Amino acid sequence: MTTxxxxxxxxxxxxxxxxxxxxxxxxxxxxxxxxGPPPGTGRVTGVDVAYDDARDVVAAAAVVLDAAxxxxxxxxxxxxxxxxxxxxxLLAFREIPAVLAALRALPCDPGLVVCDGYGRxxxxxxxxxxxxxxxxxxxxxGVAKNxxxxxxxxxxxxxxxxxxxxxxxxxxxxxxxxxxxxxxxVFVSAGHRVGLDNACAHTLALTPRYRLxxxxxxxxxxxxxxxxxxxx
DNA sequence: GCGACAG
DNA sequence: ATCTTGTCGC
Numbered sequence: 001m002t003t004x005x006x007x008x009x010x011x012x013x014x015x016x017x018x019x020x021x022x023x024x025x026x027x028x029x030x031x032x033x034x035x036g037p038p039p040g041t042g043r044v045t046g047v048d049v050a051y052d053d054a055r056d057v058v059a060a061a062a063v064v065l066d067a068a069x070x071x072x073x074x075x076x077x078x079x080x081x082x083x084x085x086x087x088x089x090l091l092a093f094r095e096i097p098a099v100l101a102a103l104r105a106l107p108c109d110p111g112l113v114v115c116d117g118y119g120r121x122x123x124x125x126x127x128x129x130x131x132x133x134x135x136x137x138x139x140x141x142g143v144a145k146n147x148x149x150x151x152x153x154x155x156x157x158x159x160x161x162x163x164x165x166x167x168x169x170x171x172x173x174x175x176x177x178x179x180x181x182x183x184x185x186v187f188v189s190a191g192h193r194v195g196l197d198n199a200c201a202h203t204l205a206l207t208p209r210y211r212l213x214x215x216x217x218x219x220x221x222x223x224x225x226x227x228x229x230x231x232x
Numbered sequence: 233g234c235g236a237c238a239g
Numbered sequence: 240a241t242c243t244t245g246t247c248g249c
Contacts, residue, residue, distance in 0.1 A: 049239075051240055086240070088237040094240095095239070117238040127238070144238050187238085 003226065004105040006058070006080025009097045019090045020124075027126045029134040036112065036139045036194035039205040040068050043111030046215025047102065047132075049095045050227040051082060057230055058082045060098030061222035062106055063215065070206070070214045076105035077226035088148075089123045092131035099132060112194070112202065113140040114215040119191030119199075121150055121165055121174035133192020140191035141199040142174075143213055147187055152176040155185050160204060165189070175200055179207035186211060 013019040044067045049060045058081065064074040078101035084093040095117075103110055119129030119142040129142030147165065155161035155178045165174035165187055174189030177200050188203050190196045206213035 049240085051239085053241080086239065088239090091238055122238080142238085146238065148238050149236070 002076040002105045002107065004076070004078045004101055006078050006098055006101045009100070012083040012093055012097065016087060016090065019084075019087075019093050023124055023126045023131075026131065026134050027124065030126070030130045031133075031193045032120075032190065032195075034139070034193040034195070036141075036198045039198070039201045042067050043073065043109065044202070044206065044215055045103070045106070045110035045113050046213065046217075046219035047099045047113060047115050048216055048219035048223050049098050050220075050223040052227055052231050053082065055231060056082050057227065058098050059223045059227035059230055060095070060102040061219045061226055062099070062102040062110065063218040063222055064106060064108060064110060065215060065218070067111070067205070070208070072218065074107050075222060076102050076107075077222060078102040078105060079226055079230040091117055092128040095128060096132060096135065100135065103136065110138055113138050114202070114206065114213055115140060115142055115191070116216055116220075117144050118142045118148065118174065118187070119189040121148065121187065121189035123149070125173070127189065127191070129189065129191025139193040141194045141202060142189045142191050143203055143216060144187040144189075145212070147176065150174065150187075157182050162200060172196070177203055179203065180211045183211050
């Protein structure tokens with residue numbers, strides 16, 4: 001397994017105003033009219049980040065799975081200093097430097113990337129999954145655990161049931177998707193070069209046993225381990 | 233003006 | 240995200 005130091009990277013915005021301007025500038029680069037790779041083929045990579053704010057340390061993990069078997073093929077972690085505070089709507093600036101470093105440290109192509117949080121389901125339609133997609137050119141989708149500010153009707157009880165995640169203007173920005181019968185749904189949205197229907201299909205393919213995708217479960221575990229190792 | 237608000 | 244024990248259930 002590869003572990004890298006987060007390189008002194010692409011300058012992080014110094015203010016909220018600058019961050020908003022960056023989102024404005026990059027939003028037009030998002031590709032929304034590609035369906036993306038079909039589920040169960042090629043590779044799927046989960047990315048996640050853990051923090052120790054008291055010590056100002058951040059750790060990211062990228063875990064590559066075989067999309068057909070969900071068996072791990074490769075993994076990498078990156079550790080460094082926290083570069084941006086958590087601000088709702090600006091999560092990407094906090095997570096992306098670490099995530100990019102972990103992705104670059106992988107020994108193979110990531111294929112489709114699955115991240116925690118949102119893509120188009122975002123106040124300015126440019127969440128983490130969109131941002132990461134534009135910066136890497138990779139197909140990316142987002143799976144979040146909460147509906148954020150968006151509204152939805154509870155999906156029917158069976159696994160696979162879904163209901164639209166709606167913005168104020170009525171636009172469907174994502175979907176509440178039931179990955180386990182009778183269990184709280186997850187909130188799926190397209191990021192870059194992946195359609196919403198396909199994003200949901202991928203999410204179901206990645207949840208044969210648990211509510212959250214295997215990609216995020218594995219990446220979550222790995223980045224916590226990396227953080228503990230870096231902190232001790 | 234105040235609260236809510238992905239991780 | 241993170242702080243945290245036991246507990247109910249398959």
